[in-house]
Amino acid sequence: MGRSQETFSKKEKEKKRQKKRQEKEKKREERKANSQGGSLESMMAYVDEYGNIVDTPPDPSQKEEIDPESISIGVPQKSEEDEDPTMTGRVEFFNHNKGFGFIKERDTKEKYFVHVNGLIDQIDEGDIVSFELEKGLKGMNAVRVTKIK
Structure with a gap:
């Protein structure tokens, strides 16, 4: 009779693979159990007046109205009286x-x-x-x- 085709090292490698699969499955189950998920409100984040990310919405009484026309983007335009180009x-x-x-x-x-x-x-x-x-x-x-x- 011939020897079995499975050697000791093949058995050890298979055991390691099986152990990794079980650990991976266990971690997946833990993540699933611990994940909050839930509603949109629990996932929302807000930025406060100092630029920090917070989980509470801003106070509407603190809201400041800004005129979009007063915002200038880029380099201010030169007036004709600034300098003579010649x-x-x-x-x-x-x-x-x-x-x-x-x-x-x-x-x-x-x-x-x-x-x-x-x-x-x-x-x-x-x-x-x-x-x-x-x-x-x-x-x-x-x-x-x-x-x-």
């Missing part, structure tokens, strides 16, 4: 063949790139010009450039 400066360099140059602003001494497409008047090096700034790919560009002197 700046003045001197043309430091301009290459007519390639169609670009640089303007040095009078107050801050910053240099701004200018392209021939941003010109209103014909300009040369050393001219005093007025211009506006516009965001470009590599920084601020001078646009709407007009010659003053």
Whole structure:
């Protein structure tokens, strides 16, 4: 007669699996017995005036009415009298063949790139010009450039 196909280690593994199943079933039954479940009110949560989560509803007498029109979202709009967008400066360099140059602003001494497409008047090096700034790919560009002197 041959030996049984079940070895000692197979029997031990099967016992462990059986034990795990029983423990899992026992835990499931405990959770089922201890779960409150119930109505919607028992599951509701509220936020008090300090931002804390509480289980009691807010007091209606403490309610404060807020006008939705008074809430501003984002950056406040600039008024026209805030600042003049035109700046003045001197043309430091301009290459007519390639169609670009640089303007040095009078107050801050910053240099701004200018392209021939941003010109209103014909300009040369050393001219005093007025211009506006516009965001470009590599920084601020001078646009709407007009010659003053």
